[in-house]
Amino acid sequence: MKKTWQTIVGAGAAIAMIASFAGCGSSSASGKTELTFFANNTQDVYKPVIDAFEKKNPDITIKFSTTNGAQAGYQQTLQTRISGGQLADVYVAPPEQLSDLVKNGVAKDLTDEPFMSRIGDTNKAQASVNGKVYAMSITAWTNAYAYNKDLLAKAGYDSIPETWDEFVDMLKALKDAGVEKPYLEPKAGLGALVEGWIGYDSSKQSKSIDQQIGDGDSTFAKSYTKYYKQWAKLFDAGVMGSEVTGLADDQVRSEFAAGRLAVMPSGYWDVNTFKDAGINFAFGRMPMLHKGDTPYAPGAADSGYAINAKIDGKKLEAAESFLDFLSSKEGLKLIQDNMGLIPSTKNYTPDIDATFKEPYDLYLKTGNVYLNTLGWPASGRSALRAETFAQLQQVALGSITPAQATANLNTKLKTLS
């Protein structure tokens, strides 16, 4: 009897352990269609959007899930969910993964959906594979230079100059005027404006420079060295030091918000932070290499919303209703207000904060934004992007030259292909 109990206790505990791993199954709310939604932003910012949708669609409930970490963490979790057969009904589809999602048959073709008529061509193009649209991208982002008006005024400036050399001269003037920190870039965003320069030069060619590198028609050494040399002028002129190799985004942002930093690369997502800080600021252009160059900035359409190709019936109808709501005026306004993203659809003109008007007109209205990673091979993009920052950090430290940095990027690319 004793032995029997021992066996039961042992086996029961083992089963309980195993069962606890399997306890992540799905459940459905009775009488309502439950739609699972996996997104790359926090629940608090999505809650108003989901609440408004559920109010309009009382027969649908949305079960929201997200993941910790930045974009790379989301992509990894999405991949794990797909491989484990746990993909949500609606999910955010990063452009870097779109071709893989389509290849694996987990993204529904949205090309002919009625709500897609609201989506702009630039957003559609970024969410397309072989001419078909697989994700509904409704917002876009661009970098811009945030500048402290009071600090710039000390050197006699009231806006960001048009060209890079003029910009470096302005930073020198700021330093001479007693501004201790004229300009800082975060360690994981070094050389941000280089993408703008490459974007402009790419616009004059049939294939983007990064696409040429990805296809093996060019190399980083051939195409990137001249841009990195220009960027390195910041160190040659002494207006930015090697301390940037140890500064995270938040630290640079804190310096700007505290009124100690004159200029930093930023975006619309920082508007409220800087307003709350009570500083006199605005967002301006990112200088181009030559006078007369069309302004370009790092940016792209945001990740779109995709529908799991394996759902059907009421779930599919609910998913389509959800995407329809997200692209409606009400949904777009909620997204802009709660997530700080800029809607870029045909049916809605966003109310842009006055401080961000210049970059909005220059880049988002015109579509003059460029993201280098989109041209690189899908497999290894995030590793290559991390490597660009690691190489630029070494340039900042003076341990390698821009030419060595681009040569090292070539080597890295070879190991990834």
Next chain:
Amino acid sequence: MTQATTIAATPVLAEAGVVPARTETRSVQDFEASHTRDRKRRNLMENLTSVRFLLPLLAVYIIIVLIPFLQSIVFSLTDYDGYDFANAKFVGLSNYQAIFQDQTLLAGLGFTLLYTVATTVLITAIALPLAVTLNRKFFGRNFARSLFFFFSVPSMAVLGLVWQYIFSPLGTGAVNTFLGKFGVSPVPWLSDPALAKFCVIFIAVWAQVGWHATLYLAYLQAIPADLYEQASVDGATRGQQFVHITLPQMVPAMGVSIFMLLTGGLKVYDLPFTLTTGGPGNATYTVTQSIIVTGIGSGRYGVGSALGVMFFLCCVILVALQQIVTSLIEKRLS
């Protein structure tokens, strides 16, 4: 000896007519055989009982460690992209070849080894005397014990985020602000490769030393007090007591502590990633970061798995060496 005596004595007893020789011999042998069978059966039953209670742990081990490891070996021989394994192709050992061509990974291997050795040596060197101190009676002893243990409570990722403000290379960083009061120029803590390595190791030691001191403390309290009393009577100083009593008695604890430090150090990821993101350049890049960024994070599960398998084997060799050395020391001291 007993068996030999019994066998030798049996013919004598038979000759004397005390017992029939064959019957006596058989009964003694039967008794012994039966006794051995009983003992073996008892041992077997005890082992089976233990196995039953080990089942939950065994199940966890198989599900969490063994199956994923075997999966990793299979993945490492394919071009699996993390979506559908049915689409993966067999690529032989090419993923393993790719690993050795990646300079970033080699840089990561260098820092991982430095971190592992440095944290293991420093934590052991500090935690042991700290545990001895915390084992003595003094005012506020419990508070001091809790304080040191508390450092290990927050996750390393959180510590990394907090310490990046403390070690900020800007003049407004906490340490630089303090140093600035004495006229010291801002020190590039996290923006100089050597200093960044120092910062990561310093924080790891600071965070873990209390936990390992607590481990040593538990072992220290198990040392019989009369050993120290006898040593005191014999005139041994505190230093001599530490070297000749405490240290030998602590060898098993050191074995456990060093084992945990080695395995934890080799797979370090969270602290360097949140503190420096592996920089500046690749100064604080780790092998685990490489597995995540270059392999899994880039949809190259094959390469990531090959990295994982290689790293696992290296860890096994290193930890096996550590176990052998610890075992030899224990034998020598016992």
